Amino acid sequence: MSVFTVLKDFLKILQTKIGLVFALVVPLIFTIVWLTGYNGATERVDQLKIGIINSDGANGQKIEKIIQETVPFKTENYASLEEAKQVMNDGDIGMIVSIPAQFAANLDKGEGQLTYYVNQAASEVSRSILEGSTEGISKSVGAKLSGIVQKEVVTTNVVKSNNITNFALSMLPMILGFITYIAVMTMNIQLNLSTMILSRKYDRWKIFWARQLLLLMVCIVAPLIITTVAMLFVTPVASFWQMWGFHILVYIACVCLTQMSFVLFGGLGALFNVAMIPFQLMTAGNIIATEMLTPFYRHIGDFLPASNAVRGYVRLIYSGAPVTSVVINLILIALVTWGITCARLALHRAPAPGVATTNAH
Template sequence: MKQTFRLFFKERTTWVAVSAAIIFQLIFGAVWMTGYEGVAERMKQVRLAVVVQEGQLASLLEKLSDRSPIEVVRYKDIETALYDLDLRKVQMIVNVQQESTPSGSSLPPEIQLTYYMNESNPAMVKSIMTAVASEFTDAIKKVRLVSMIAQQKNGSNSNIFADPGVQSSVVTLHPAGDMHRQMIPLMLVLASFVGSMLVAMNLEQSTQALIGKTSRWHRFFVRGIINLIVAIVVSAVGATMVAWLGGPIVGGFWMLMGFLSLLMVAFLFMTQLFVLIFGLAGMLINIVLLSMQLVTSGAMLPRVLLSEGYANVSQWLPATYGVDGMLNIMFGGTGTTQDSWMLTIMGISCFILGAAAVVMKRDVHQTATVTVNNV
């Protein structure tokens, strides 16, 4: 037993396995702890669009917005606000309407609050905005009640307890249903990138075994063809699983499969790039990229709550556009044109950089062979 133990630790791969487990802990801990640090302090970056007409009610809402824990942005019309809600530029809309007061009544006009929520977002957005809507409604009610009490002290005979006061309702855009459905983009991103890492690692080992048997360009282009085949097959499996398990696909099965293929291509050529440059040590960079993308993609935490540094990094990672596109395809939204273009550009860029790495890197085996022959 002792001899077997010693033999195991004489092998380099045993040390690599132990080191990889430790590195995973260090990288994920560092990225996730720093990525989610200060989220509560950045709640002011969450935006509530308020649609209200000019008048006394508008000045009242301005006073409330100063005390709000989130950013309150005023819009002149509901159409513009709904457009920005669809683009996820705002996280919720409240349309404030003041009803007419019956003649002879001393009660202030009734207020109707209509909240619009876009569920084609991370699940956290819905929970945050539901709480905000409740607090906003309560604040309006309190201010209205203070005004009515003041009227009664001035001699009014109004019955404040009979007043309906403030009414609220919620309109849902692109309903997602249960929370497990909103977690589908996270599942697809995680499975796709981890799968791409494994493909890159194993194809690199196959490539090393073929050195001296085929040219480096043949190996590089065959790897590219295999990546494209893997992207199509894996995307078909992923889209089929989502459809089979009852996941919502507003945009249709083929659109989801096609978009997933683009995302997989970007992932495959990105993970391959660092392996081409650094060999199997490039997997360490891929581990960092995995953690970074899970934090910054917007699948779990809305990107508006990220620090400026992580928000800037997210613009250079495929998962960001993958999550946006999948939310639009599965639940509804503004389409996938921009996201598809960004993924295409990233995939092509990584492929070109990979070709440059092949140019710069020599075949050690072939160089050694040429040297022996010359001798």
């Protein structure tokens, strides 16, 4: 028997064909998604948002107008620093520019200072862009007021909001949010194979409900262990119960999505799950702000578990801000995908127990 005969038999096996598809399609998906999604991202800084607080009344309105005309970002006015910080903690703005009381009077004394609150929980790229713009904004204000005061008098005070000095803590959103998806995806690949074996002996609905019970136990116990271990090393702003409860929901959403793919596509469900990885990495918002992505990709992350998980953990870990909108997204993802799974099983005519199948339940 020649090696070519063995090769021919190799290529007849379904798993071999799937493996070859993975070798080509996975890097191809990453290439297409990331190169189209990130294309021209740095040119879309005009999509970034900052807040402006004017505490100098009518005298500060001129400064406020200069800032709005100077920056390439979208601007929003807020009545108080507390209100602006709440919006920033929710992830809607990346920086706050504060015009202090008596700013105009201090300019006459040569003591004018603008304070910038830069959200350290924002994406790396947007944070760098916003923080790098602070000196330029101050200089522009000084230059526009050059008839009143020399531009050097307008100094810059940068305050790093939600700052975390422990680098390990900054990695936690990706660990708990994105790696959870990878772990659940891998688990469901193995459970899919187990389901195919059990289908020779048991009814599909018995297998399904047994699998759901097993997955539910995983969704409770695994987050408990992982959250406990994580909080032995780092201390986020949120409490243990908030972190654990949110992680349970992340697990459930990831389980429901990855399980659905196998019910819909059989063995190729693994390829679908892997194909979701570049979308979730790109739209999580921790590397680059979603506003800077090409328009087609900006809202895709709202429908994916890992993207929502990372966004939620950024709030819980850095500021303790509410994660209500993220929780709603995760619940909807879980309900819709689990509902599709049940509907597909109900409509699918499965062979009687004892007959080998190639599709998963």
